[in-house]
Amino acid sequence: MAGLISALYIGQTGLMVSQKGLEVTGNNVTNAGTEGYSRQTLEVSAAPSLEYNGTMVGLGATVSGIGRQGAAFVSSQLVSKSAAYGEQDAMAEPLAEIERILSVTDTSLAGEIDAFFEAWQSLSTDPASTVVRQQVLQAGDALADQFNQMEQELGQVEESINIGIEGEIGGLNQQLEQLADLNVRILSTEASGQTANGLRDERDLLVQQISETIGIQTYESSNGMISAQLTSGLTLVEGGSANLLGAQRVDGAVLLSLDMGSAQASLGLEDLGGRIGGLMSVRDGTIQTVRSQLDQLAYGLATQVNTVHGGGLDAEGNSGSDFFTVVGPTDPAAELWSGAAASLSLALTSGSQLAAGASSATGDNTNVLALVALQNENLIDGSTLNEFYSRVAAQLGLAVEQNSYDLETSEDALVQAQSLRDALAGVSVDEEVLLMTQYQSGYEAAAKYVSVVAEMLDILMGIGD
Amino acid sequence: MRSTAMGQYRSVQHNLSKASSRVDRLYLQATTGEKFRVASDNPSAVGTVLSSRSGITMQERHMENIATAQDRMDSADSYLGSAENVMQRLTEITTAALNGSASQADLTTYANEVATLKEQLLDVANAQVDGKYLFAGFNDQIVPFSGDPVVYGGTTDSKWIESGPGETVQSNLTGDVLFIAPVDVFGEIDALEAALLTGDSAVLDEKLATLEQAAEQIRSQRGILGSNNARLDDSLVLLEDAQLQLQSTLSRYEDADLPQVVSEMAQAEQALEAALAVSSRIASLSLLDYL
Numbered sequence: 001m002a003g004l005i006s007a008l009y010i011g012q013t014g015l016m017v018s019q020k021g022l023e024v025t026g027n028n029v030t031n032a033g034t035e036g037y038s039r040q041t042l043e044v045s046a047a048p049s050l051e052y053n054g055t056m057v058g059l060g061a062t063v064s065g066i067g068r069q070g071a072a073f074v075s076s077q078l079v080s081k082s083a084a085y086g087e088q089d090a091m092a093e094p095l096a097e098i099e100r101i102l103s104v105t106d107t108s109l110a111g112e113i114d115a116f117f118e119a120w121q122s123l124s125t126d127p128a129s130t131v132v133r134q135q136v137l138q139a140g141d142a143l144a145d146q147f148n149q150m151e152q153e154l155g156q157v158e159e160s161i162n163i164g165i166e167g168e169i170g171g172l173n174q175q176l177e178q179l180a181d182l183n184v185r186i187l188s189t190e191a192s193g194q195t196a197n198g199l200r201d202e203r204d205l206l207v208q209q210i211s212e213t214i215g216i217q218t219y220e221s222s223n224g225m226i227s228a229q230l231t232s233g234l235t236l237v238e239g240g241s242a243n244l245l246g247a248q249r250v251d252g253a254v255l256l257s258l259d260m261g262s263a264q265a266s267l268g269l270e271d272l273g274g275r276i277g278g279l280m281s282v283r284d285g286t287i288q289t290v291r292s293q294l295d296q297l298a299y300g301l302a303t304q305v306n307t308v309h310g311g312g313l314d315a316e317g318n319s320g321s322d323f324f325t326v327v328g329p330t331d332p333a334a335e336l337w338s339g340a341a342a343s344l345s346l347a348l349t350s351g352s353q354l355a356a357g358a359s360s361a362t363g364d365n366t367n368v369l370a371l372v373a374l375q376n377e378n379l380i381d382g383s384t385l386n387e388f389y390s391r392v393a394a395q396l397g398l399a400v401e402q403n404s405y406d407l408e409t410s411e412d413a414l415v416q417a418q419s420l421r422d423a424l425a426g427v428s429v430d431e432e433v434l435l436m437t438q439y440q441s442g443y444e445a446a447a448k449y450v451s452v453v454a455e456m457l458d459i460l461m462g463i464g465d
Numbered sequence: 466m467r468s469t470a471m472g473q474y475r476s477v478q479h480n481l482s483k484a485s486s487r488v489d490r491l492y493l494q495a496t497t498g499e500k501f502r503v504a505s506d507n508p509s510a511v512g513t514v515l516s517s518r519s520g521i522t523m524q525e526r527h528m529e530n531i532a533t534a535q536d537r538m539d540s541a542d543s544y545l546g547s548a549e550n551v552m553q554r555l556t557e558i559t560t561a562a563l564n565g566s567a568s569q570a571d572l573t574t575y576a577n578e579v580a581t582l583k584e585q586l587l588d589v590a591n592a593q594v595d596g597k598y599l600f601a602g603f604n605d606q607i608v609p610f611s612g613d614p615v616v617y618g619g620t621t622d623s624k625w626i627e628s629g630p631g632e633t634v635q636s637n638l639t640g641d642v643l644f645i646a647p648v649d650v651f652g653e654i655d656a657l658e659a660a661l662l663t664g665d666s667a668v669l670d671e672k673l674a675t676l677e678q679a680a681e682q683i684r685s686q687r688g689i690l691g692s693n694n695a696r697l698d699d700s701l702v703l704l705e706d707a708q709l710q711l712q713s714t715l716s717r718y719e720d721a722d723l724p725q726v727v728s729e730m731a732q733a734e735q736a737l738e739a740a741l742a743v744s745s746r747i748a749s750l751s752l753l754d755y756l
Contacts, residue, residue, distance in 0.1 A: 100503070104503065104514060104515060105502070115522075121627065362603065362604065363604065375523070390515045400505035418475060427471070428468065429752075437756065
């Protein structure tokens with residue numbers, strides 16, 4: 001009697017195991033499209049046997065746990081690949097914008113420089129003409145405007161990068177706190193003997209997202225908690241506590257710092273990776289280089305034109321005053337040309353102030369010819385004005401080319417790592433369907449077994465009738 | 466390697482977006498006809514493209530400079546042509562006056578004609594184009610020859626124009642070398658007129674020689690002008706050649722090679738089509754269909 005009852009229990013464990021298996025499979029199938037989900041597996045083992053009249057009898061099957069298909073190697077790959085991809089991806093947009101500003105079309109700065117000298121050429125054949133003199137002033141004004149505008153547009157790119165960084169920081173701090181929180185929850189869940197599969201998936205995804213934003217390296221300690229550090233080694237998350245980032249505006253630029261409780265660490269380019277690192281490197285590297293080169297160009301143009309212009313006499317017989325005005329830097333340590341592109345403006349107000357000749361005679365074009373010659377002179381760093389601009393634009397072109405190449409490579413690498421993760425830990429629907437049929441038939445078999453045992457019990461009960 | 470639906474979708478999506486962005490880029494090239502729109506399209510070409518464009522602008526400017534200068538030089542040349550006619554007529558008059566058969570009345574008539582011819586020559590010397598005196602040096606808005614005796618009020622400066630990069634050509638003749646030094650043409654004409662009125666044949670004889678010197682003075686200057694003008698013709702031809710050269714350089718870097726773009730486009734479209742066809746088949750095979 002007791003044997004049959006325990007046989008019923010054995011049947012029940014079979015039903016339970018199959019049912020649990022179906023639940024796990026169901027969960028897998030429904031999460032087949034969930035980002036970061038790791039396939040879960042049913043871990044079944046035989047229930048401990050009992051001795052019965054000298055023989056060991058098994059007591060069915062038992063679910064020993066629900067495992068999570070791990071992919072530790074790929075997970076760390078995803079963290080570093082995400083950082084590389086985030087950095088290149090964030091750089092692409094501002095770089096394209098700077099490239100548009102440093103245009104190479106007909107309407108580029110080089111075109112304005114040509115137009116400026118063309119106007120002077122025109123004056124050389126007709127130095128007394130008030131119309132042509134006016135044209136020269138207009139060309140000078142347009143050239144100065146172009147410098148001002150480019151400088152202003154560079155400032156706008158800089159500002160949108162600042163706003164971008166500020167935007168990233170808010171979300172990032174939230175994610176860091178989430179990560180610390182998840183660490184605690186995973187620890188407490190697993191300490192109580194349960195599995196924390198879903199939480200671990202969530203944490204892996206979070207780490208990946210944080211890395212894409214700022215570039216991190218992670219270590220998992222023996223208690224299952226993850227510590228996250230910036231690439232320079234500064235700690236972001238340690239166990240259950242997170243160090244948050246702060247963003248302050250200093251002279252208009254957003255500067256980042258890390259609040260480490262007792263101390264504040266200010267973060268530089270070398271600490272940062274990911275999207276924030278990419279944005280910073282464009283803001284503090286590329287834009288500053290381009291800006292300084294434009295300043296150098298504007299300064300070289302203004303001083304050389306002013307020097308030659310000052311060597312002639314205007315229509316009234318006065319020696320030529322400055323053609324362009326540039327405002328020098330207030331900081332004595334700054335380069336002479338610092339800020340020249342922004343402040344460049346036309347100093348002359350009337351065409352008669354143009355010093356066309358060595359005399360004030362109406363037909364004297366000697367000084368105009370000297371000015372026209374500047375176009376082909378190596379005025380800046382051994383280059384003509386035009387060549388210098390070409391060099392600036394070409395350098396940027398190379399940076400953009402490099403970025404789009406790096407972006408493609410890092411995206412490929414990221415996709416590849418993701419595919420690898422899919423292969424290791426993703427859900428294959430076919431596989432799950434197969435498991436489903438396996439559990440179904442297991443359930444059928446167990447049910448059949450239970451009904452046979454029940455029949456036997458019936459027979460046993462009917463003996464007395 | 467296990468294959469999962471998510472992995473398949475991800476890689477197909479990745480490849481699809483790569484294929485379609487390649488097609489987009491080629492479409493843009495084909496519709497605009499340009500393959501060089503931003504520096505990163507070909508960073509190493511930036512210098513060449515910008516300097517070619519600058520070169521073309523400047524060549525056009527130099528051509529205009531040459532055209533303006535040649536207009537003035539052509540006018541100057543035709544004025545100097547009539548100056549030569551005046552000088553020739555003066556020589557004829559002097560020769561006729563030296564012929565013994567001329568009476569004092571004839572000589573007086575000749576003297577009157579000489580006075581008229583002097584006025585004509587003065588008009589030539591004060592010729593204007595576009596409101597500017599041709600033979601006045603830099604003072605081109607002030608009458609260069611005036612007074613009695615006629616004096617030169619212009620400057621001795623040459624007007625240079627740039628006819629090419631770093632290349633200048635003198636585009637004017639100044640009044641002093643034409644009419645004043647070494648032979649003072651107007652002074653000589655005055656002396657001729659006086660000699661005719663007095664019938665002084667010795668002076669007339671002497672004037673015949675100096676008039677020839679004066680004519681030669683104008684002729685040789687006209688020759689210089691002519692050779693400068695011819696030099697500008699040569700420069701113009703060179704500029705046109707150089708411009709064609711630069712334009713073809715520019716076009717090589719800037720303009721899309723349409724047959725090549727179209728064939729690349731066909732290739733890229735085919736790749737995209739294949740990628741699309743594959744996308745539509747994802748997950749079309751499933752174990753579910755067989756259970």
